[in-house]
Every structure is written in C-alpha cells, then in structure tokens.
Amino acid sequence: MKRVVFRSKWLPYVLLAPQIAITLIFFFWPALRAIESSFFIEDAFGFAREFVAFENYARLFNDAGYLKSFRTTLVFGLGVTALAMSIALVLAVAANRVLQAALTYRTFIIWPYAVAPALAGVIWFFLMNPTLGIVAYWLDLAGYEWNHYQNGDQALLMVTIAAAWKQISYNFLFFLAGLQSIPKSMLEAAAIDRAGPWRRFWTITFPLLSPTTFFLLVINLVYAFFDTFSLIHATTQGGPADATSILVLRVYQTGFVGQDYGSSAAQSVILMGLVIALTVVQFRYVERRVNY
Amino acid sequence: MQTKTILAAALLGSTAITPALAQERAEVNFWHAMGGQLGERTDAFATEFNATQDACQVNSIYKGNYTETMTQAIAAFRAGEQPHIVQVFEVGTATMMSAADRGAVYPVHQLMEDQGIEFDEADYLPGVISYYSDTEGNLLSLPFNSSTPVMWVNLDLFEENGLEVPTTWDGVVEASRALKEAGVPAPFGMGWQSWTMIENFSAWHDLPIGTMQNGFAGLGTELTINNEHVVGHIERLAEMAEEGLFSYGGRRGDSRPQFVNGEAAMWINSSAYYGGFVADIQDFEFTQVQMPLDTSVADEPQNSIIGGATLWVLRGHEDDAEYACTAQFLDFLSGTEQQADWAQATGYVPITLAAAELMEERGFFEENPGTDVAITQLTLNEPTENSRGLRFGSFVQIRDVINEELEAVWSGDKTAQEALDAAVERGNDLLRRFEQSNS
Incomplete structure (x- = not known):
C-alpha cells in the first residue's frame, strides 16, 4: 500500500477540522451538558436549579419501573436481533443461489429498509389491530385472541416483529455481500470431499461469515436500543402497562412529556454508558477474535 | 457598475418598504396544537381577525400535538423566543401556573384589565373557567377548546x-x-x-x-x-x-x-x-x-369536568402594542358568533353563556338531539372543590x-x-x- 505523506503540518488538521467541529458541537457538547444536567433538579421554565449530586441516579435505581425497562430493553433488543439476523441469513443464503431474476428478488427484500421506522410500526399496528387488523382476524379464526392493547407480551411481540421486519433488509445486504466474498473453490473442494450442503454451510460458510455476523450483532443491538424509538412512540407508546417501555422511550417521556430534565439527563447518561460499553466490546474483543 | 446597480436596487427597495413601515402591524405569534380540520378552523380565526382591523397581525402556527407544542413553547421561552400565545392542554395547567408565579405568564384577567378590554368571568361557563382560575376566581388562561x-x-x-x-x-x-x-x-x-x-x-x-x-x-x-x-x-x-x-x-x-x-x-x-x-x-x-x-x-x-386546552399568554415581549393585539385577539375568540360556530362544527362546548344561547336560538340543539348534553353536564351544579377540576x-x-x-x-x-x-x-x-x- 502506498503511504500518503503530508508535507505541510497544518494541512491534515485543516482537513480534519470540519469533522472534528461536528463531533464537538453535536456529540461532545450535548453529552457534557447532559452529564451536567443529570446532577440538578430544575423546573420546566428554567427559573431555578438545585444541585442534588447523585439523587437523580439514586432515584432511577430505586425505581422498579426503570429497572424493568432494562429488562424489557434487553428482551426486545435480543429478540429483534435474533429474529432480524436469522431471517436475513436464510434469505441471503437463498438469494445467493437464485440464478434467474436475482435482481428483482433482491430489490424486493431490500425494499422495507426504505420504510421509516415509525411507518413500519404503524403498518404492523394496523395489521394487528384487534378491531380492524387482518392478522388479528386470522388469529381470531384460528381461535387465538389477540389484543395488544391489553396483553403486554403480545404488544412486545408485535413491536419486536415490526422492528425486526424493517431491519431484515439491512442485514440481508451485508450477509449477501459476505456470502459472495466466500471463495467458490473452498465450497467445491468440500463438495468433492462428500460434504453435504448442510455440513458445508456450518463448517465453511458460517465461520467465514463471522466478521459480518459480529458486525451485524452490534449494529442490530444498537438499532434495537435506540433507533426503534419512533416505532414504539408511534404505536404502543410504551404500553400496555409498561410492557414496551424501552429505555430510550423513557428518556423522552421523562424529559419531553414530564419536563423533568434532571432525571431525563441521568437516563441519557446511563444510555451513553451502554453504547460506550457496546462499542468497546466490539473493538476490543469481537474484532480480534473473529477469524478472517 | 455592478455595485451601483445593487445600491440603486437597495435604495429602491427601501423606499418601497417605507410606506409599509408607516402602518406596520404589531405581530402576535400564536402557537397551537390543532391539526387537520380543527387546525384549518383555528387558522381561519386568525385570518378573520387580521381582516377586521389593520393594527395587528396574528400568525397562527401549528406546532404538533399538545405535548410537542407545550415542550416547544417552554424551550422557546428558555431561549427568549417565546410566542405571545400558546395553546396548552388542561393537564399542563399546573406547570403553567407555577411559571405564572415566577412571571413567565401574563394572566388573562390581568392582560384584559391592563389593555382596557371589558372582561367578566361571569360571562363564561362556570364549569369551564373554574378549571383555569386561581383560588380567588381570576381567570389565568383563556379556554379555547373544551369538551367533557x-x-x-x-x-x-x-x-x-x-x-x-x-x-x-x-x-x-x-x-x-x-x-x-x-x-x-x-x-x-x-x-x-x-x-x-x-x-x-x-x-x-x-x-x-x-x-x-x-x-x-x-x-x-x-x-x-x-x-x-x-x-x-x-x-x-x-x-x-x-x-x-x-x-x-x-x-x-x-x-x-x-x-x-x-x-x-x-x-x-x-x-x-x-x-x-x-x-x-x-x-x-x-x-x-x-x-x-x-x-x-x-x-x-x-x-x-372538562378536557381540552386553553390559551396562555407569555410575558417577555417588549412592545406593548403586541400585548394590546393579543388582548384584542383573545377578545375576538371569545366572541359569541365565533364560539357558536366553533362549537357547532366540532362538538367542543361553547365557552360563553351567550354563545350557548345563540346556538339554542339557531335551533342547533333541537335539530341535533344530544349536542347539549356536554353543556348540561358542565353546568349541572355550582362546581365544588371536588368538581372544579384538578391541578397536579x-x-x-x-x-x-x-x-x-x-x-x-x-x-x-x-x-x-x-x-x-x-x-x-x-x-x-x-x-x-x-x-x-x-x-
């Protein structure tokens, strides 16, 4: 590889400056403000603020509802990731073998990614509406009573499906690219050694896909933890009871609905810690242990 | 050459603006949370009001649902960019009240008094205004859309x-x-x-x-x-x-x-x-x-008790003419015709007794049986401490x-x-x- 050498000392900094400015203004500054606010209690209009040290955090960890949100977020995150990745993998393997009309087939699978998360949620919400929805009607015919307004598990299942459905396309693209980069010769050699398709998949394809898989694992978790806010906000709004109230939704409810900025900031800081932890895991462990 | 043209254009422009400046209207920003058809009707109130006089210009702006509108108004206040009038739902009353104690809100009864506009709490449906009055019975915000x-x-x-x-x-x-x-x-x-x-x-x-x-x-x-x-x-x-x-x-x-x-x-x-x-x-x-x-x-x-929203006036604008216009606009909204039309089209209750009477005169309740139930419920008895509303x-x-x-x-x-x-x-x-x- 050819190494680029800058003659001028300041040029690299100038070239980096816009990106650094954006990072500082839109990431570091708000993050610092959030950390600061999390130590205060403040009225909505900002007339007075009182320093309370760690009270906002202490309250959160004594709040059974907040702790339950952790569990809900975890169940939701793992559910979305498992569902979206497994279906995407099956589709990608299938698509990789399709010879005719492959492009059309792929286009249709990628399509849902263009749907905004809130819309994806609303579509599923409508399909499963206990009064109007077609899926609820089928379930009713099958003798299963569906009412996600009342049943928390059903509501959580519904938002999990909606969130996963949208993410399948993204995962599919990466899996397909990963599959296409696996050398044909290895698979052919295995086939000559009388390894069946199933065995070939688990001993050759799947291990070779592991970098993609781990990358997607982190991306999907982050997606489920954060980007699904609009989906849940547009559909269940955390209900029924608090069955679908994931952490990021609580930040919004506390800060924007409740105007309790201190607690909302404390929750953001906790979430920020979570993302940092996930990123560290990805860089330190995952990227190293994967065989390329 | 080019600079000269620009200068000339600027000069021309400024002379063109001058006559407008002479009779500039005081601008009042009105943030509301009425989407769809209700939003069109709300905007129509502002348009109608602007057409009745040439001293004031009310800008009626839709800011999203109730929660979003209130949050944006609060954020705007913190940044010193607040609207003159903001529509806040009934459950936001305690937050606004507390802001009133600290001087962020211009209580409606006081605004009307300062601007010399005749205003009597007794003209309004008791069940409606009791929700938004202080303990002495002074109205703090003007009911706009109220239902029950x-x-x-x-x-x-x-x-x-x-x-x-x-x-x-x-x-x-x-x-x-x-x-x-x-x-x-x-x-x-x-x-x-x-x-x-x-x-x-x-x-x-x-x-x-x-x-x-x-x-x-x-x-x-x-x-x-x-x-x-x-x-x-x-x-x-x-x-x-x-x-x-x-x-x-x-x-x-x-x-x-x-x-x-x-x-x-x-x-x-x-x-x-x-x-x-x-x-x-x-x-x-x-x-x-x-x-x-x-x-x-x-x-x-x-x-x-009612649900719905009221209009709060926010302080912090320098120009008194803007508050004069704000008061006139609120007075216009409480007008008998305006209230009766609004109530007939939406199912919200009219906020003044005169508007309810006008609806009666027009035969609206008779032609549409049941439409007077909300008013009857709200006016059934003099509200007690338990039925005046709530402020949490x-x-x-x-x-x-x-x-x-x-x-x-x-x-x-x-x-x-x-x-x-x-x-x-x-x-x-x-x-x-x-x-x-x-x-």
Missing part, C-alpha cells in the same frame, strides 16, 4: 333489542348483559380512561381526586384515587371485562373503532367526537347521553402511571385496589418531585 366526557350510545342496538338507554352504572351492566346475549361483541367501551373513569367519575360523584382541593390550594397535594368508591368502580369494570361486556381498546381515543363499527353499544369519551362521528357513522343512529351515575355513591350527579404537577406523567396501572387491571395482573394503591404511590412520588423543583 359523555356516553355515546348506538340507538339502533338499543331499539332492536327493546332496551332503554341506562342512566346508572347498574343499568349499564344490565344493558350490557342483554346486549351481549343478543350478540353485541363487547357492549361497553371507553377511552381516555384516567380522564373519564377516574377524574370525571370522581367529580361526577363529588369525590376528591387529591388533597388540598384537588391541588388548587398548593403543591403539597396528594392523590386520593384509591378510595373505596373509585376502587369499587374499577372493580366493576374489571368484572365487566371478565364477563366479556367490556373490551379495553387502548389509550386516548384508540378504542373509537369499537363504537364506529358497532361492536360497542355504549362508549364513554369526549363530546368532541361529535364532528367526526357525524362524518363517519352512516349505518346507525347515535346520540350522546349523560355519564351514568353510581347510585351507591351519590344520589345526584354533581357536574363533570407532572400530571401528564401521572396520567401515564394511571394508564399503566389500569392496564394491569384489565389484563388481570392486579386487583383494582392494588393498582390504584400503586398509582397513588407512584403519582405522589411525581408530585413530590414537582414540588421540589417548583418551590
């Missing part, structure tokens, strides 16, 4: 089965059983459960919702909704749900299709569904009746707590007593936090 819960009834289902429309809760249970037997999937339904089944159930039976006059007397208030009567009522609903007489259809107005599709024969929710129902329901006759009475709690209904801090969040706890009852996870005890405990926690940050 009523019971919507599918008359065809009652007629086909030879049933009378019930006026008591015992009657509702009985009628539901008969209708269920006749094949109606879930005869009873409701929406906005905290508002209709707890807040209004309490006011209707003259029960306190919280201590200290439902919070009107101070920030130290505590919820009392785990009393035997409310618990008894929620228990009754839970039993109805178990029997299949009531199917929970979600928060806010999410259960609307139950009534529109004829799956529910009785549906308790806002009177403001009127406009939409007229447009959407063709296959059956419907009407609104008063909320049922629990005869084991009270012999006579007290009065219902963080009440938007408390309503969510109540939603959550009630949903646990409907799904059978908690008993009514357990759920309401938990709602009171969690709600009081939020009230204490509000007290801490606002005192």
Whole structure:
C-alpha cells in the first residue's frame, strides 16, 4: 500500500477540522451538558436549579419501573436481533443461489429498509389491530385472541416483529455481500470431499461469515436500543402497562412529556454508558477474535 | 457598475418598504396544537381577525400535538423566543401556573384589565373557567377548546333489542348483559380512561381526586384515587371485562373503532367526537347521553369536568402594542358568533353563556338531539372543590402511571385496589418531585 505523506503540518488538521467541529458541537457538547444536567433538579421554565449530586441516579435505581425497562430493553433488543439476523441469513443464503431474476428478488427484500421506522410500526399496528387488523382476524379464526392493547407480551411481540421486519433488509445486504466474498473453490473442494450442503454451510460458510455476523450483532443491538424509538412512540407508546417501555422511550417521556430534565439527563447518561460499553466490546474483543 | 446597480436596487427597495413601515402591524405569534380540520378552523380565526382591523397581525402556527407544542413553547421561552400565545392542554395547567408565579405568564384577567378590554368571568361557563382560575376566581388562561366526557350510545342496538338507554352504572351492566346475549361483541367501551373513569367519575360523584382541593390550594397535594368508591368502580369494570361486556381498546381515543363499527353499544369519551362521528357513522343512529351515575355513591350527579386546552399568554415581549393585539385577539375568540360556530362544527362546548344561547336560538340543539348534553353536564351544579377540576404537577406523567396501572387491571395482573394503591404511590412520588423543583 502506498503511504500518503503530508508535507505541510497544518494541512491534515485543516482537513480534519470540519469533522472534528461536528463531533464537538453535536456529540461532545450535548453529552457534557447532559452529564451536567443529570446532577440538578430544575423546573420546566428554567427559573431555578438545585444541585442534588447523585439523587437523580439514586432515584432511577430505586425505581422498579426503570429497572424493568432494562429488562424489557434487553428482551426486545435480543429478540429483534435474533429474529432480524436469522431471517436475513436464510434469505441471503437463498438469494445467493437464485440464478434467474436475482435482481428483482433482491430489490424486493431490500425494499422495507426504505420504510421509516415509525411507518413500519404503524403498518404492523394496523395489521394487528384487534378491531380492524387482518392478522388479528386470522388469529381470531384460528381461535387465538389477540389484543395488544391489553396483553403486554403480545404488544412486545408485535413491536419486536415490526422492528425486526424493517431491519431484515439491512442485514440481508451485508450477509449477501459476505456470502459472495466466500471463495467458490473452498465450497467445491468440500463438495468433492462428500460434504453435504448442510455440513458445508456450518463448517465453511458460517465461520467465514463471522466478521459480518459480529458486525451485524452490534449494529442490530444498537438499532434495537435506540433507533426503534419512533416505532414504539408511534404505536404502543410504551404500553400496555409498561410492557414496551424501552429505555430510550423513557428518556423522552421523562424529559419531553414530564419536563423533568434532571432525571431525563441521568437516563441519557446511563444510555451513553451502554453504547460506550457496546462499542468497546466490539473493538476490543469481537474484532480480534473473529477469524478472517 | 455592478455595485451601483445593487445600491440603486437597495435604495429602491427601501423606499418601497417605507410606506409599509408607516402602518406596520404589531405581530402576535400564536402557537397551537390543532391539526387537520380543527387546525384549518383555528387558522381561519386568525385570518378573520387580521381582516377586521389593520393594527395587528396574528400568525397562527401549528406546532404538533399538545405535548410537542407545550415542550416547544417552554424551550422557546428558555431561549427568549417565546410566542405571545400558546395553546396548552388542561393537564399542563399546573406547570403553567407555577411559571405564572415566577412571571413567565401574563394572566388573562390581568392582560384584559391592563389593555382596557371589558372582561367578566361571569360571562363564561362556570364549569369551564373554574378549571383555569386561581383560588380567588381570576381567570389565568383563556379556554379555547373544551369538551367533557359523555356516553355515546348506538340507538339502533338499543331499539332492536327493546332496551332503554341506562342512566346508572347498574343499568349499564344490565344493558350490557342483554346486549351481549343478543350478540353485541363487547357492549361497553371507553377511552381516555384516567380522564373519564377516574377524574370525571370522581367529580361526577363529588369525590376528591387529591388533597388540598384537588391541588388548587398548593403543591403539597396528594392523590386520593384509591378510595373505596373509585376502587369499587374499577372493580366493576374489571368484572365487566371478565364477563366479556367490556373490551379495553387502548389509550386516548384508540378504542373509537369499537363504537364506529358497532361492536360497542355504549362508549364513554369526549363530546368532541361529535364532528367526526357525524362524518363517519352512516349505518346507525347515535346520540350522546349523560355519564351514568353510581347510585351507591351519590344520589345526584354533581357536574363533570372538562378536557381540552386553553390559551396562555407569555410575558417577555417588549412592545406593548403586541400585548394590546393579543388582548384584542383573545377578545375576538371569545366572541359569541365565533364560539357558536366553533362549537357547532366540532362538538367542543361553547365557552360563553351567550354563545350557548345563540346556538339554542339557531335551533342547533333541537335539530341535533344530544349536542347539549356536554353543556348540561358542565353546568349541572355550582362546581365544588371536588368538581372544579384538578391541578397536579407532572400530571401528564401521572396520567401515564394511571394508564399503566389500569392496564394491569384489565389484563388481570392486579386487583383494582392494588393498582390504584400503586398509582397513588407512584403519582405522589411525581408530585413530590414537582414540588421540589417548583418551590
């Protein structure tokens, strides 16, 4: 590889400056403000603020509802990731073998990614509406009573499906690219050694896909933890009871609905810690242990 | 050459602007939360007002739903960019009140007095303004869209089965059983459960919702909704749900299709569904009746309380002419014609007695039976400390707590007593936090 050498000392900094400015203004500054606010209690209009040290955090960890949100977020995150990745993998393997009309087939699978998360949620919400929805009607015919307004598990299942459905396309693209980069010769050699398709998949394809898989694992978790806010906000709004109230939704409810900025900031800081932890895991462990 | 052209153009431009400057209108920004058809009607008020005079220019701006509008107004205030008028829903009242104490809000009665506009609280429906008045009866914000819960009834289902429309809760249970037997999937339904089944159930039976006059007397208030009567009522609903007489259809107005599709024969929710129902329901006759009475709690209904929103005036604008225009615009909105037209089209209640009379004169109530129920309910009796309304801090969040706890009852996870005890405990926690940050 050819190494680029800058003659001028300041040029690299100038070239980096816009990106650094954006990072500082839109990431570091708000993050610092959030950390600061999390130590205060403040009225909505900002007339007075009182320093309370760690009270906002202490309250959160004594709040059974907040702790339950952790569990809900975890169940939701793992559910979305498992569902979206497994279906995407099956589709990608299938698509990789399709010879005719492959492009059309792929286009249709990628399509849902263009749907905004809130819309994806609303579509599923409508399909499963206990009064109007077609899926609820089928379930009713099958003798299963569906009412996600009342049943928390059903509501959580519904938002999990909606969130996963949208993410399948993204995962599919990466899996397909990963599959296409696996050398044909290895698979052919295995086939000559009388390894069946199933065995070939688990001993050759799947291990070779592991970098993609781990990358997607982190991306999907982050997606489920954060980007699904609009989906849940547009559909269940955390209900029924608090069955679908994931952490990021609580930040919004506390800060924007409740105007309790201190607690909302404390929750953001906790979430920020979570993302940092996930990123560290990805860089330190995952990227190293994967065989390329 | 080019510079000269630009200079010339600038000069020309400035002379063109000068005459406009001479009669510049004072601008008033009005942020509201009325989307769709309601939004068009709201904007039309501003357009109409602007056409009546040439001193003021009201800019009517839609800012999203109630929560979003309020949050944006607060953020704007913190940045010194606040609108003159902002529409805030009734449960945001405590937050605005507390801002009023600190000088962020220009109380409406004072604004009218300062601007020399005749204004008398006695012209307004008592059940409407009591919600937004201070303890001395001074109006703090101008009611704009107000509704109250009523019971919507599918008359065809009652007629086909030879049933009378019930006026008591015992009657509702009985009628539901008969209708269920006749094949109606879930005869009873409701929406906005905290508002209709707890807040209004309490006011209707003259029960306190919280201590200290439902919070009107101070920030130290505590919820009392785990009393035997409310618990008894929620228990009754839970039993109805178990029997299949009531199917929970979600928060806010999410259960609307139950009534529109004829799956529910009785549906308790806002009177403001009127406009939409007229447009959407063709296959059956419907009407609104008063909320049922629990005869084991009270012999006579007290009065219902409102929902909806009011217009708050924010301080911090230098130019007094802008406040003069603000006062004129609010006066215009309370006008008899404006209020009567608005109420007839939407199902919201008219806020002045004169507007209600005008609707009567026009024969609106006679032609559309049931449309006067909301007004009757609100004016049934002089409001008491229990039925004047409520003023709790963080009440938007408390309503969510109540939603959550009630949903646990409907799904059978908690008993009514357990759920309401938990709602009171969690709600009081939020009230204490509000007290801490606002005192």
